[in-house]
Amino acid sequence: MFVEGERIVDVKIRIGYNHRGIEYLSQRRTIHQIPMLVERICGICSHTHPLCYCQAVEEAMGVEPPDRARYIRTIIAELERIHSHLLWAGVALHLIGYDSLFMYFWRYREPICMLFELLTGNRQSYAVNCVGGVRRDIDVPRHRDRVMRTLKEVGDGVRRLEGMLLEDPLVKARLVGVGVLTRDDARRYCVVGPTARGSGIPIDVRVCEPYAAYAEVGVDIKVFSEGDVMAKTLVRVQEVVESIEIVERALDAMPGGPLRAELPEPPVSEGIGKTEAPRGENIHYVRLNGTVVPERHKVRAPTYANIPSLVPQLLGETIADAPIVIGSIDPCLSCTDRLSVVDAETGKPLGITYEKLVHMSRKKSRRVLRSA
């Protein structure tokens, strides 16, 4: 970030050395081992990557997963979205120094993690997907009551917190009109997910290219046109409520039948898988060469598409607003470690660390509160 005084005048993004060679490893594993590998791309979206990969391979093989598998995939994907969005809301509120609301949001995230443990045996990295279907069944008669009770509690809580967000003067002062991404910029930078939906672009893979059971259970897409941090926040908070309703509908409509389809011998073919991760469109491209080891496996995670759009969002804002603006695209935080603030006139780094930056952001909230 290049600054003149407090004002950001230019931004040059370096994403840091996060390259772990997942694609390289993937091209040396069998197609049945890869779901375990891509599950570890991200701890928060640990369902969406294997799901996306499996869909790409299924498309290349011409296999349709059975109905029950599609419903189970949907339920886990939506629970994942709930816990991811609640996690984000907490982090965002922490960045602006609103720790009490941050703890409320995380208080409702915990029951969702417990549900994961109940349904899949793990709080994270659920290991549900396999090529052609799913590996674990959900025992609906046994778990239905507990799941519905938890979802109702979380739903009621989040609706109440949404009301608090909308009314709170501090939240308004820090989020409304800050870090605006215009509709045109959003299109030029090809952004996806809540970042696009906060800028008035109604794209959501669940609606545009229905996968798993979304065509049957239905999704109501949330769009706000303002493009500021508040719009992106509201998209996420309302999506939590929507996801809860999707899980409830999917649980009630769950069909019986097998969990995975018979697979043919791997053909020479290619396939594209797309899913709506909590952060936006996730896309995997798989090329098969007739053996069990893929010729090429390309992964494009949503944050990768959203990070370049930080440039127009940050220009003209102050340093103290940078954390919440960067946070508004919900990046994997390991990417922000290389942020350095540079004086535009002298070209010298100002030596502002992550802690200092967050401190400046939180201090601004206190200033806002005092002047109110």
Next chain:
Amino acid sequence: MSLSPKAQPILDKLVERFGEKILWKQVRSERRAYVAIPREAIVECANYVFNELRGRLSTISAVDVGGGFELLYHFTFDEANLVLTLRCTAPKTDPAVDSITPLIPGAEFIEREIMDLFGLVFRNHPNPERLILAESLPPDFHPLRKDWGEKISRK
């Protein structure tokens, strides 16, 4: 295989506009179409698909196919439920194509990543620096090339 009624006009328009330039096309399902074009035409084609047909660039996949590299530009049409993939190849003797970043800023990262991992050059890229590999690595260090493992073990 044929495309869905909403997606078909998009492919038709592209074929109409670039009729002679299209090497071959393939429809794999009702929402996946692949169109091969010569690499010289990629900027013109991408411009048409992005600005006239209003497709969104999802990503670019590069594949080492032995004698050269294949590039797959995946354009998503959200309303029509279509992924239109433009594909072109560049031989290893001249691994270069024109950059589409001046046209689509969203392509900046993925083009830089391919330059890092495959050693493919995107001409006229506004910021052709390394993206994910360390600056200290040698200039011919391209780990997703198929001969990379052998090269390292020979050293």
